[in-house]
Amino acid sequence: MNVMSAILKPYGILKTYIDGEKEKAVEAGRTVRQMMVDLGIPPEIVALVLVNDEPKPKDYILQDGDIVKLLAVIGGG
Amino acid sequence: MNGYGGSILRVNLTTGQITKQPTPPELGRDFIGGRGFGVYFLFKEVPKGADPLGPENKLIISSGPFSGMLIPGAGKCDWTTKSPLTGGYADASMGGHFTAEMKYAGIDTIILEGASPKPVYLFIDDQKIQLVDASPLWGKGALAVEKELKDRYGEEYQIAAIGPGGENLVLYACINHDYGRQAGRGGVGAVMGSKKVKAIVLHGTRSVPVVDLKGYRKAGMALYLACKESEGLAEWTRYGTTIVTNWCDEVGALPTRNFSAGSFEGGPNIYGQTMRKEIVITDKGCFGCPSPCGKYSSMKRYNTMVEGPEYETIGMIGSNLGIADIQAVAEANRLCDDLGIDTISAGGCIAWAMECYAKGILTRVDTDGLELKFGNIEATFEAIHKIAHREGKLGNLLAEGTKRAANKIGQGSEKFAIQVKGMEQSAYATHNATAMLLAYMTCDVGAHHNRSWAITYDLQVGRDKVVPEKVARIIWLQNFRPMFDVLGSCRLQWVELGIDRDLYLPALEAITGIHRTWEDLEAVGDRIWNLTRLFWARENEGFGREWDLPSPRFYEEPPQTGATAGQITTFQDVQRLLDMYYEQRGWDNNGLPTPTTLEKLGITAIAV
Numbered sequence: 001m002n003v004m005s006a007i008l009k010p011y012g013i014l015k016t017y018i019d020g021e022k023e024k025a026v027e028a029g030r031t032v033r034q035m036m037v038d039l040g041i042p043p044e045i046v047a048l049v050l051v052n053d054e055p056k057p058k059d060y061i062l063q064d065g066d067i068v069k070l071l072a073v074i075g076g077g
Numbered sequence: 078m079n080g081y082g083g084s085i086l087r088v089n090l091t092t093g094q095i096t097k098q099p100t101p102p103e104l105g106r107d108f109i110g111g112r113g114f115g116v117y118f119l120f121k122e123v124p125k126g127a128d129p130l131g132p133e134n135k136l137i138i139s140s141g142p143f144s145g146m147l148i149p150g151a152g153k154c155d156w157t158t159k160s161p162l163t164g165g166y167a168d169a170s171m172g173g174h175f176t177a178e179m180k181y182a183g184i185d186t187i188i189l190e191g192a193s194p195k196p197v198y199l200f201i202d203d204q205k206i207q208l209v210d211a212s213p214l215w216g217k218g219a220l221a222v223e224k225e226l227k228d229r230y231g232e233e234y235q236i237a238a239i240g241p242g243g244e245n246l247v248l249y250a251c252i253n254h255d256y257g258r259q260a261g262r263g264g265v266g267a268v269m270g271s272k273k274v275k276a277i278v279l280h281g282t283r284s285v286p287v288v289d290l291k292g293y294r295k296a297g298m299a300l301y302l303a304c305k306e307s308e309g310l311a312e313w314t315r316y317g318t319t320i321v322t323n324w325c326d327e328v329g330a331l332p333t334r335n336f337s338a339g340s341f342e343g344g345p346n347i348y349g350q351t352m353r354k355e356i357v358i359t360d361k362g363c364f365g366c367p368s369p370c371g372k373y374s375s376m377k378r379y380n381t382m383v384e385g386p387e388y389e390t391i392g393m394i395g396s397n398l399g400i401a402d403i404q405a406v407a408e409a410n411r412l413c414d415d416l417g418i419d420t421i422s423a424g425g426c427i428a429w430a431m432e433c434y435a436k437g438i439l440t441r442v443d444t445d446g447l448e449l450k451f452g453n454i455e456a457t458f459e460a461i462h463k464i465a466h467r468e469g470k471l472g473n474l475l476a477e478g479t480k481r482a483a484n485k486i487g488q489g490s491e492k493f494a495i496q497v498k499g500m501e502q503s504a505y506a507t508h509n510a511t512a513m514l515l516a517y518m519t520c521d522v523g524a525h526h527n528r529s530w531a532i533t534y535d536l537q538v539g540r541d542k543v544v545p546e547k548v549a550r551i552i553w554l555q556n557f558r559p560m561f562d563v564l565g566s567c568r569l570q571w572v573e574l575g576i577d578r579d580l581y582l583p584a585l586e587a588i589t590g591i592h593r594t595w596e597d598l599e600a601v602g603d604r605i606w607n608l609t610r611l612f613w614a615r616e617n618e619g620f621g622r623e624w625d626l627p628s629p630r631f632y633e634e635p636p637q638t639g640a641t642a643g644q645i646t647t648f649q650d651v652q653r654l655l656d657m658y659y660e661q662r663g664w665d666n667n668g669l670p671t672p673t674t675l676e677k678l679g680i681t682a683i684a685v
Contacts, residue, residue: 011308012575045536047324048312055350071309073321073533075572 004028004064008035011071017041028062035062036070047073078105079288080142080588082180082281086206088199090272091132091191095206100185106591109601110141112168112562114186115157116608119166120683122188125615129161129264130246130271132192138179138277139186141565142589145177145285145364147297148581149304150567152176152364156260158268162248162422162478163499163523165613165620167263170527170562171237172363173255175279178235182281193273198226201279202234211275215244218415219253226278234280240417242465243270247476249422249501250465253414257371257384258363261419263500263522292587300570300580304367307574314360317370318388319349325392325505329640330513330532332397332506334451335428336495336630339506340639343401347391352403358382363567368574376404376411383411386420392504393424398431399451409457416465421525425501426475427460429483429494438488445469492629497524498613507631509644510535512547515654518625519551521609527562529554530572543650548657556602563601604678607662607670611684614669621667625655 006028010018017039018024026035032051036043036058049056050069062068084097108117115137127133137157144151154176160167179187182201189199196211214222219240226236235254242250243266250266251259260266287293304310312320322344325331329339345351356376361384362369375382386394386407394413395406413420427449433439434449441448445463447456449471463472474482479501483494495502500523507514512531517524529551538547561568564585570576578595586592614620635645659666663674675681 009308042536044328045533047321050312069308071312071320073324074575075530075568 006062006064006066006068009067009069010041011069013074014041014046014070014072026062026068028064028066031059031061032056032068033058035068041070045072046070078102079286079590081105081110082140082183082185082285084183085186085188086184086201087188087190088208089191090189090193090197090208090274093208095208105142105589107601108605109563110144110185111139111153111155111565112157112170112559113601113605114139115155115168116166116605116612117683118186118188119157119159120608120612123159127159129159129164130267132190132272134159134268134271136189136265136268136272137186138189140176140180140184141563142585144565145180146588147294148365148566148584149300149368149570150363150366151565152366153562153565153567154179154260155562155565156252156265158263158265159616160263160522161246161267162264164617165498165523166609167265167522168562169251169260169262169265171252171254171258171260172567173235173258174364175235175237175254176565177364178279178281180281180285181283182279183283184281187277189269189272189274192271196273196275198276198278199274201277201281203281203283214275216241219417220256220415222276223253223256226276230278230280234278236276236278238276239266239269239274240415240465242417243267244275245465245467245476246270247418247464247467248478248481249419250417251419253417255363257361257414259414259419262421262525266417287588288590289587293584296580296584296587300576300584301367303576303580304570304574307576309574310368313370313573314368316349316353317372319352319372319386319391321349321388322391323348323350326396327640328532328536329508329636329644330505330510332392332504333639334399335397335432335493336502336506336628337432337634338636338639339508339641341396341401343399344396346401347395347403347406352386352391355403356407366567368570370569370573374407376407378404379408381408381411383407383414385414386410389504390420390424393421393428394457397424397428397504398457400454400457401452402454405454405457409461412458412461416461418461418465421503422478422501423461423464425495426464426479426482427457429479429490430460430471430475432493433486433490438486438490443474444471447471492633495524495628495630497627498624500524502628505532506641507627508636508641509540509646511541511543511646511650511654512538512551514627514631514646514651515548515551515658516554518627518651518654519555519658521555521606521613524627528559541644541646543653543657545657545661548654548661552658552661553599555606556599557595559605560598560602563605600678604680607674607678608680608683610664610670621669622655625668627651
């Protein structure tokens, strides 16, 4: 059976949570929030979730083939 | 001087005398430019006890070595003065194209001193510099005046103008430029108004000398390339600062109904995504900007347009007034810009008045008939007009800022005047974010976020934790971040795009010929920080620890709703933050720099 998967692309400091890699294949069928928790990314520090370049809530359920970008605000205004 | 316009322009408005002197090389060496030049001239030339709205005060406008150069965001100009709002140090950073033209006219700093007997504008066209009668412009909106002066002189002339707010000495009046950029905070527009200067018109055509042209081009290109390759570029450009609105709502940092909470039930109506979809027409950047954060918006309901709103305005005039309507927020933004008042302080003042109204402290008699309820859009528009014109009881009361207004009205309203040192807190709720709270408490202009910002850091470390690392982080940011205001470029390429700050160093060296490390630059930042502190102490008898306390709302009243419901910083922790901060800064227990610290920083001679 094929496991549904999505591609995670964290920006900036969020890369540190996936060992400095630019992207990582992650399991689909769960929320973005759950994926972040499983990877040790504190969901509250992520300011913007883009799925296939569209803003989505953290409760969005990942679909097979989704590309998920995460952006944190580090410097502020 | 390499990297500089080369002269200090002094305009005595009382006598009409205009003089130029060469920029002293040692000034460039020790204070570099921008805010550094501003604090130096302010400290040395404004006499102790000067009335901020009197002829003895000065308005000091400075560019830096990056201003007008091929450096990302090199359109920043610094406006320094003694603040009429706070009675202390103020500087406001303004984007756009003004600073580039100033430098091309061969000017590093313009010092406006004295006061003109009649309205004038300052006209600068390279070597031709004169004061022109501005009587026909007096009373007009800042946006209208910019258009009129551009029509008269040409698009290449850059205009900075005040609106009625500055003319009427509203203590948080701003200066407008480029139809939507402001020197916003601390009442710099009121100081310009007190000198009867309606506008500055300038244009320059000279080149700026650099030491190493090839190295400068190479370093500049490396900076632009880093911006272009930044992963966040597309999203930051799409949303600008409004990118943070939904996140602030989520983490309880979005000021709601006079900072009584940090999450807003109408939040989605004012999020950046909503704004982009509903009102944004196009993006707009300042001089040399590769990541334009400005947004031109069209408000169809009002048949108007504005540059904005950006996050601070959305927070202070949207959620903080209980307004869940992005078109209304944008229209209020336009009114503030044209009338020439700071949207942050205006939002803070109206929110305070709305809470007074809700509690029966202010009635319709006090509001000149306005039903000043949270969420009332028309009453908000009307209040903005009244403030800018100091019209009626309400306009005159709120034109003074929340601290003075609350002291006048009393009845416990002082506790919910959300300000530090008299400046209204900008748009981050800090009920449970101790590093950010300290940032506001110790910011050298009052409760503003520009010097240091640490909400994400609070979340990473533990938002209620009070530890020396948090304090050290704030001090580092306070020494480092304002250096962009010294150099004359925008900090957002570092802040938002996350480019490597070391890329700026070869550019600075190629332009000025002086090798500097970030350690060197942060030492200059530390020197400036201590001088601004000394200015506060010099100008305010009894200045000290009490002045650094935040609004009691952040240690006495936990929010009832939202992400931070039930959470609050204790007063004991507020004091611990100050203890640690003073110790790490080398200040005494009352928050004043010790002689040893001044000696170490090499500013003992200036400080006397």
